[in-house]
Amino acid sequence: MSQNARPKLEKKIVDAGYLLKEAPRTQQFITGAQAMAEAVKRANVDMAIAYPITPQSEVMHLVGDIYAQGHIKEYYRAEEELGTMSAIAGAARAGVRMFTATSGPGLLRGLEAIASWPGHRIPAVLGVLTRVVNAPLSIQPDNIEIAYLMHCGALVLHAENQQDTFDMTLAAFAIAEKVDVYIPVAVATEGFFVTHAKGYVNTTPEDMALTPIDPTAAPVPAMDNETPPARIQRDAPVQKSNFMSYLIHAVWQQEIWDSNKRSMKYIYEYLGGPIEVQDPEADVFVVASGCAAAQAREAHRYAQEEGLSVGFIKVRSIRPFPVDEIREAVKNAKKLIVPEHNIIGWLCKEVKASIPNSGIVVEGPRVYGGMTLPVELIMAEIYNALGIEHNMKL
Amino acid sequence: MSLKYMTPTEQFKKYLPKDYVELVDYGPFGKSQDEAGVNNIGQFKEVLEEHPMCSGCLMAYFIRVFFAALPNPEDTVTLGTAGCGRLAISQAAVPFIYGNYGDQNAMASGLSRAFRLRFPDKKKDVVTLAGDGGTMDIGFSMTMHSWIRGEKFTTIMLDNEVYGNTGGQESGMSPQGAILKMAPEGKKFEKMPATELAKTAGCVYVVRISPTNIKKTAKSIKRAILVAREVGPTFIHVYTSCNIEYSIPTEEVFKDAKDQEKDRFSFEEYMTDEAREVIERIEGEEKKAKKAKKGARKEEVVS
Ligand SMILES: Cc1ncc(C[n+]2csc(CCOP(=O)(O)OP(=O)(O)O)c2C)c(N)n1
Numbered sequence: 087m088s089q090n091a092r093p094k095l096e097k098k099i100v101d102a103g104y105l106l107k108e109a110p111r112t113q114q115f116i117t118g119a120q121a122m123a124e125a126v127k128r129a130n131v132d133m134a135i136a137y138p139i140t141p142q143s144e145v146m147h148l149v150g151d152i153y154a155q156g157h158i159k160e161y162y163r164a165e166e167e168l169g170t171m172s173a174i175a176g177a178a179r180a181g182v183r184m185f186t187a188t189s190g191p192g193l194l195r196g197l198e199a200i201a202s203w204p205g206h207r208i209p210a211v212l213g214v215l216t217r218v219v220n221a222p223l224s225i226q227p228d229n230i231e232i233a234y235l236m237h238c239g240a241l242v243l244h245a246e247n248q249q250d251t252f253d254m255t256l257a258a259f260a261i262a263e264k265v266d267v268y269i270p271v272a273v274a275t276e277g278f279f280v281t282h283a284k285g286y287v288n289t290t291p292e293d294m295a296l297t298p299i300d301p302t303a304a305p306v307p308a309m310d311n312e313t314p315p316a317r318i319q320r321d322a323p324v325q326k327s328n329f330m331s332y333l334i335h336a337v338w339q340q341e342i343w344d345s346n347k348r349s350m351k352y353i354y355e356y357l358g359g360p361i362e363v364q365d366p367e368a369d370v371f372v373v374a375s376g377c378a379a380a381q382a383r384e385a386h387r388y389a390q391e392e393g394l395s396v397g398f399i400k401v402r403s404i405r406p407f408p409v410d411e412i413r414e415a416v417k418n419a420k421k422l423i424v425p426e427h428n429i430i431g432w433l434c435k436e437v438k439a440s441i442p443n444s445g446i447v448v449e450g451p452r453v454y455g456g457m458t459l460p461v462e463l464i465m466a467e468i469y470n471a472l473g474i475e476h477n478m479k480l
Numbered sequence: 481m482s483l484k485y486m487t488p489t490e491q492f493k494k495y496l497p498k499d500y501v502e503l504v505d506y507g508p509f510g511k512s513q514d515e516a517g518v519n520n521i522g523q524f525k526e527v528l529e530e531h532p533m534c535s536g537c538l539m540a541y542f543i544r545v546f547f548a549a550l551p552n553p554e555d556t557v558t559l560g561t562a563g564c565g566r567l568a569i570s571q572a573a574v575p576f577i578y579g580n581y582g583d584q585n586a587m588a589s590g591l592s593r594a595f596r597l598r599f600p601d602k603k604k605d606v607v608t609l610a611g612d613g614g615t616m617d618i619g620f621s622m623t624m625h626s627w628i629r630g631e632k633f634t635t636i637m638l639d640n641e642v643y644g645n646t647g648g649q650e651s652g653m654s655p656q657g658a659i660l661k662m663a664p665e666g667k668k669f670e671k672m673p674a675t676e677l678a679k680t681a682g683c684v685y686v687v688r689i690s691p692t693n694i695k696k697t698a699k700s701i702k703r704a705i706l707v708a709r710e711v712g713p714t715f716i717h718v719y720t721s722c723n724i725e726y727s728i729p730t731e732e733v734f735k736d737a738k739d740q741e742k743d744r745f746s747f748e749e750y751m752t753d754e755a756r757e758v759i760e761r762i763e764g765e766e767k768k769a770k771k772a773k774k775g776a777r778k779e780e781v782v783s
């Protein structure tokens with residue numbers, strides 16, 4: 087905690103638009119964990135709090151290293167995840183930029199605090215490197231935890247690969263701190279498949295950093311006894327009556343979910359929109375997010391080679407969910423195939439709820455427990471959807 | 481700041497709630513303890529005036545004393561949690577952060593570090609106030625680890641020896657044998673040794689007190705806060721009886737507090753050498769300043 091002895095780095099401060107869209111990039115061959123840490127390095131983070139869990143640890147080790155190098159001002163290992171997430175909530179009240187990451191059981195352990203971050207207006211960024219959460223326990227990259235995270239009020243971005251992990255993490259800080267958003271952003275990607283595998287990532291210059299957080303530009307300004315309004319008004323109306331308590335909670339949470347929706351314009355601005363569509367005229371679409379989108383992309387390529395009428399939709403943003411965009415993109419589709427890395431099919435349920443003709447949605451293919459998702463599984467569903475006979479040996 | 485950010489311009493005053501303006505004009509902000517401390521209660525506008533806690537509740541009384549004893553109310557942030565105490569703490573004119581049950585010391589760890597980052601040259605006092613359940617049961621790990629990490633803020637445990645807010649269940653701080661909800665046959669294990677745990681975990685200033693003497697109570701609070709600024713974690717374990725769950729008639733609440741002073745809440749004050757140095761330095765300076773002031777006044781009278 088001795089600030090004076092910390093290394094001081096000279097960096098060029100640039101805004102998010104420049105950093106994400108215009109800054110020169112150089113290609114690196116790095117893991118997803120490295121990509122997330124490289125983004126944190128450029129995000130002018132004030133403080134990061136760590137607690138280990140495989141496969142997340144890698145990220146927070148690297149963040150520890152970049153703290154030691156002076157890219158971050160404060161870093162410590164907390165007692166466990168509820169302590170971590172609560173400390174983030176405390177620190178953010180002082181008007182500093184916060185980062186942490188976790189995985190599966192760690193996310194669930196911290197969820198009581200995370201679920202209250204949006205209501206507390208905590209614009210922190212949370213890395214979620216997915217891992218099995220239900221018994222029998224395992225460390226494999228099932229992504230069912232996103233189903234729990236989806237209903238907290240936070241934004242949830244889902245990265246397909248290492249490049250997405252870098253860009254989304256960097257964009258997350260900018261989006262979280264917009265005055266008309268000001269809620270946390272989770273950047274999720276699959277453990278091991280992305281975190282421990284290398285891919286090409288075009289990164290921005292290391293000596294260029296995002297504009298620092300402005301603790302005055304907030305719907306609920308920092309509680310630092312410096313930033314107006316002075317909090318000496320002695321009326322905690324939530325405590326006054328049951329009616330006030332219902333009302334204030336209701337209004338406040340409506341505002342959280344409205345903030346969540348309002349972030350969509352920034353997802354367009356910084357990430358090119360919440361979905362990517364290939365072959366918009368196709369009869370059959372493969373709709374996927376995260377790592378499953380990489381496999382879906384590959385299935386789309388196979389289908390192209392075979393001349394089939396197959397399109398591809400990647401969903402980048404799980405919250406806010408791109409209801410309008412998906413409805414528009416699939417309005418003439420005959421079948422939608424939704425491959426996923428979890429047993430309950432949370433993406434499938436969201437897609438079904440977004441369109442008027444949910445009967446066209448094929449439930450799967452799904453792999454769980456952290457299994458890989460063979461492209462052949464998706465191809466089999468494509469053939470079924472198009473009525474093509476096949477004899478796939480899986 | 482911090483006085484500045486709460487002080488309205490003359491032109492703006494008439495549009496503000498009266499309570500706000502009076503707090504700025506007649507409250508304790510920017511004043512010394514000699515001008516607005518516990519000795520002067522009744523002569524300044526207190527930051528806590530109204531609260532919905534039970535009548536005769538000793539916890540409510542202590543919280544009132546606590547706020548009057550703050551050395552720097554205009555630069556203090558309190559953190560609390562589910563439990564009776566937050567009903568009053570949230571009604572005070574000092575910023576209050578209310579999180580999930582038991583998370584107060586983890587939040588304060590983040591907050592106090594972030595304050596040091598942003599305001600390295602200012603004194604920002606951070607104090608957690610939580611019940612015995614919040615501090616020693618559900619929040620145990622976060623309490624202990626904040627101490628073990630040496631976090632520089634003050635922890636106050638409002639010990640009513642029961643879960644008051646949820647209707648009288650056994651807590652780890654209930655005395656052995658107490659028949660309470662969820663302990664239908666009486667509590668089977670001893671009251672947790674909170675001050676011993678605090679000392680072992682690295683608190684540099686620890687007090688156990690039944691708040692029967694207002695000056696002594698205020699002195700402990702002030703010492704705990706001043707030491708936390710410079711040295712490390714400080715802890716006050718205070719008896720704040722629950723007259724409802726322990727069926728203490730209102731008129732006997734103080735007598736009970738006096739009885740407890742001879743029993744489970746005998747006064748204890750522990751400090752490390754480093755903490756002692758800070759206390760002696762600050763209290764020495766205060767004494768000197770007082771003497772000088774007195775001398776100046778005498779001269780005035782003479783001349
Ligand atoms: C996670 C969680 N578990 C349980 C509760 C319910 N709860 C609220 S207050 C409380 C007891 C408070 O007792 P204590 O901390 O001793 O404070 P007191 O009310 O006695 O001052 C409990 C169990 C909660 N709010 N959150």
Ligand code: SF4
Pocket residue numbers: 533534536537538539540564640644645721722723724725
């Ligand atoms: S229930 Fe007990 S501790 Fe809570 S306010 Fe009433 S008397 Fe005080």
